[in-house]
Amino acid sequence: MLYIIGLGLCDERDITIRGLQAVKNSTRVYLEAYTSILMVQKERLEAFYEKSLILADRDLVESQSDEILHNADKEDVSLLVVGDPFGATTHTDILLRARALNVPTRVIHNASIMNAVGACGLQLYNFGQTVSLVFFTETWKPDSFYDRIKENADLDLHTLVLLDIKVKEQSEENLARGRKIYEPPRYMTIPLAVTQLLEIESMRQTGALSPDTTLAIALSRVGGGDEHQRIVAGTLSELVNHPSDAFEVEYAETFAVDKERWREVARTSYGCALE
Amino acid sequence: MLYIIGLGLCDERDITIRGLQAVKNSTRVYLEAYTSILMVQKERLEAFYEKSLILADRDLVESQSDEILHNADKEDVSLLVVGDPFGATTHTDILLRARALNVPTRVIHNASIMNAVGACGLQLYNFGQTVSLVFFTETWKPDSFYDRIKENADLDLHTLVLLDIKVKEQSEENLARGRKIYEPPRYMTIPLAVTQLLEIESMRQTGALSPDTTLAIALSRVGGGDEHQRIVAGTLSELVNHPSDAFEVEYAETFAVDKERWREVARTSYGCALE
Numbered sequence: 001m002l003y004i005i006g007l008g009l010c011d012e013r014d015i016t017i018r019g020l021q022a023v024k025n026s027t028r029v030y031l032e033a034y035t036s037i038l039m040v041q042k043e044r045l046e047a048f049y050e051k052s053l054i055l056a057d058r059d060l061v062e063s064q065s066d067e068i069l070h071n072a073d074k075e076d077v078s079l080l081v082v083g084d085p086f087g088a089t090t091h092t093d094i095l096l097r098a099r100a101l102n103v104p105t106r107v108i109h110n111a112s113i114m115n116a117v118g119a120c121g122l123q124l125y126n127f128g129q130t131v132s133l134v135f136f137t138e139t140w141k142p143d144s145f146y147d148r149i150k151e152n153a154d155l156d157l158h159t160l161v162l163l164d165i166k167v168k169e170q171s172e173e174n175l176a177r178g179r180k181i182y183e184p185p186r187y188m189t190i191p192l193a194v195t196q197l198l199e200i201e202s203m204r205q206t207g208a209l210s211p212d213t214t215l216a217i218a219l220s221r222v223g224g225g226d227e228h229q230r231i232v233a234g235t236l237s238e239l240v241n242h243p244s245d246a247f248e249v250e251y252a253e254t255f256a257v258d259k260e261r262w263r264e265v266a267r268t269s270y271g272c273a274l275e
Numbered sequence: 276m277l278y279i280i281g282l283g284l285c286d287e288r289d290i291t292i293r294g295l296q297a298v299k300n301s302t303r304v305y306l307e308a309y310t311s312i313l314m315v316q317k318e319r320l321e322a323f324y325e326k327s328l329i330l331a332d333r334d335l336v337e338s339q340s341d342e343i344l345h346n347a348d349k350e351d352v353s354l355l356v357v358g359d360p361f362g363a364t365t366h367t368d369i370l371l372r373a374r375a376l377n378v379p380t381r382v383i384h385n386a387s388i389m390n391a392v393g394a395c396g397l398q399l400y401n402f403g404q405t406v407s408l409v410f411f412t413e414t415w416k417p418d419s420f421y422d423r424i425k426e427n428a429d430l431d432l433h434t435l436v437l438l439d440i441k442v443k444e445q446s447e448e449n450l451a452r453g454r455k456i457y458e459p460p461r462y463m464t465i466p467l468a469v470t471q472l473l474e475i476e477s478m479r480q481t482g483a484l485s486p487d488t489t490l491a492i493a494l495s496r497v498g499g500g501d502e503h504q505r506i507v508a509g510t511l512s513e514l515v516n517h518p519s520d521a522f523e524v525e526y527a528e529t530f531a532v533d534k535e536r537w538r539e540v541a542r543t544s545y546g547c548a549l550e
Contacts, residue, residue: 009384013293016283016385020292084386086393107394109284109386109498110291111359114399116384118361124389125405129432132400155426157404223384 002072002098004091006084006110009223011040012048015080019108023049026078030056030068033167037187038082039224045080053080057168065094072103087112113222117160120217120231128152130160135188136196143200150208161197163188190218190232194240211237277347277373279366281359281385284498286315287323294383298324301353305331305343308442312462313357314499320355328355332443340369347378362387388497392435395492395506403427405435410463411471418475425483436472438463465493465507469515486512 003022008014015023023029031042031053038045046053056079060067068079085091085107098105118124129152131145145161152159166186174181194216201209214236221228232239278297283289290298298304306317306328313320321328331354335342343354360366360382373380393399404427406420420436427434441461449456469491476484489511496503507514 006386008291010293013296014291014384016289016291017295018285018288021288084390084393086399087390092396104501106500107498109289109391109394111281111384111386112390114390115359115362115387118359119382119384121367124361125407127405128403129430130400130402151430155404223382225381226379 001076002069002094002103002105003076003078003108004085004095004105005078005080005108006087006112007038007045007080007082008110009038009083009113009116010221010225010228011038012045014110014223015049016108016110019110020049022076022106022108023051023078023080026051026076027071028054028068029078029080030054030060031080032056032061033082037165037167037185039221039228061091062093065097066101068094069098069101069103072098073101083112084110084114087114111223113162113219114160116222117219119222119229120219120233122158122217126156126158127160128155128157130162132162132164133188133193133196134164135166135186135192136199141196141200143203146197146200146204146208149197150206153208161193163190163193190220191240194236198236198240209236211235211240276351277344277369277378277380278351278353278383279360279370279380280353280355280383281362281387282313282320282355282357283385284313284358284388284391285496285500285503286313287320289385289498290324291383291385294385295324297351297381297383298326298353298355301326301351302346303329303343304353304355305329305335306355307331307336308357312440312442312460314496314503336366337368340372341376343369344373344376344378347373348376358387359385359389362389386498388437388494389435391497392494394497394504395494395508397433397492401431401433402435403430403432405437407437407439408463408468408471409439410441410461410467411474416471416475418478421472421475421479421483424472425481428483436468438465438468465495466515469511473511473515484511486510486515 003019003026005015005019005022007019029049029051031045033042033055042053042055056068061079068077071077079091079094081091086109095105095107114130115124117127129148131148133145134142149159149161165188166183168182168185170179170181171183197209198211212235215233216236216239217231217233218239220230223229278294278301280290280294280297282294304324304326306320308317308330317328317330331343336354343352346352354366354369356362356366361384370380370382389405390399392402404423406423408420409417424434424436440463441458443457443460445454445456446458472484473486487510490508491511491514492506492508493514495505498504
């Protein structure tokens with residue numbers, strides 16, 4: 001049996017009982033970690049699940065899925081996915097491949113940002129289409145998200161905008177030269193996201209987005225409880241200015257050797273407005 | 276602390292580890308069971324969680340929430356909710372009330388149909404607004420869902436249509452006489468839902484829905500694994516005719532004294548097309 005198991009949004013304790021039982025019974029357990037990330041490292045999951053995890057990058061899940069499916073008709077194999085298996089990214093490819101190989105499958109659902117966004121107080125009924133916002137480059141600024149936001153706004157609907165993450169990406173040069181050297185992971189900050197939104201607005205000028213009269217709610221680490229989760233609401237220009245450093249500082253704090261000192265220096269030397 | 280804990284979609288094993296820990300530590304645990312239902316009875320949850328559950332009806336959660344919040348500033352109290360706490364129904368009322376009483380709160384997310392609907396293979400990105408379809412009566416046929424479906428279709432988007440359930444509802448007579456006598460629970464079947472959709476189409480005649488050229492996917496018991504979950508795809512007229520009895524028979528089977536015999540009679544005496 002191939003299990004595709006949603007891990008939820010925060011840490012090792014967000015897996016369901018059903019999911020944990022499947023992990024325990026599996027001979028191999030893969031962790032998909034390129035479309036989204038948990039707030040903890042792989043080692044913490046391994047300690048809690050009492051299982052070694054095999055990191056599965058995009059290449060393995062999308063192109064080399066036969067490795068994951070090997071022997072899965074005779075034994076249990078699990079693929080762990082942050083959020084829900086059908087959250088922002090569907091895993092239909094590997095499910096279809098499993099079907100072709102007569103491997104039985106079972107999806108174990110969990111929370112994803114597609115429903116947990118309700119934590120900000122907006123009703124899920126009032127959301128239109130969800131969009132993704134990717135890191136712009138000098139030459140590549142895909143802007144179809146803008147049309148979707150406008151369509152939603154014209155129907156008085158909110159838009160959930162998912163911000164890009166880059167994990168295990170190659171530079172153009174390394175890609176061209178076939179060198180498997182990867183860039184450090186990057187997570188789009190709220191200020192950058194808002195800047196990109198307003199950049200497209202300034203090109204299109206339909207008024208769908210306005211720095212001072214469009215309200216937005218920024219969410220990070222949803223599901224992490226009050227000590228992690230951060231929800232900030234304001235106009236676009238407030239979001240692009242005010243909490244910018246604070247978001248980055250707090251996010252990075254997870255990785256700090258000394259969290260207290262990290263915050264203190266950010267506050268005093270960098271002038272960050274932390275709580 | 277007030278915990279609002281999503282139970283996911285299927286049975287007692289869909290709670291998360293984090294949620295189960297909160298349940299175990301709570302002095303009182305309420306089970307909200309009027310907006311959605313699990314596939315198992317309360318007693319099975321109680322046995323697995325090793326806790327007595329207090330059934331919370333709409334009145335208790337929406338109007339009498341102070342009873343739930345009693346002492347929650349000093350001890351842990353949990354409110355269990357099918358799906359995600361912010362799934363189809365938000366629980367913002369009780370959260371705001373808790374805030375007013377200085378009761379700390381924590382939401383523990385889980386899967387809801389709002390993301391698990393991806394199980395049918397449609398990308399969540401391609402869904403527009405979600406709508407609810409309520410049981411029509413002779414005199415009350417609210418049809419605003421039709422405009423939402425049309426708006427979505429005009430943008431080439433799918434619509435998630437949530438079907439009504441009626442749990443602990445009073446008849447108009449009992450309501451008028453103030454008698455707390457409740458009707459048996461009712462769950463809208465796919466054929467009835469499709470019939471209601473087409474009834475509104477025949478009144479509006481915009482062509483947004485067509486018996487023979489609108490494709491739809493009917494999902495029931497999502498998250499229940501292959502032995503429970505049912506997904507049937509077809510034109511609206513196929514869905515209104517074909518699997519009608521089968522859906523009801525299989526759903527009701529959960530409650531049958533003898534499941535084998537239940538299916539056998541449904542197949543032979545009622546002519547249901549069961550697998």
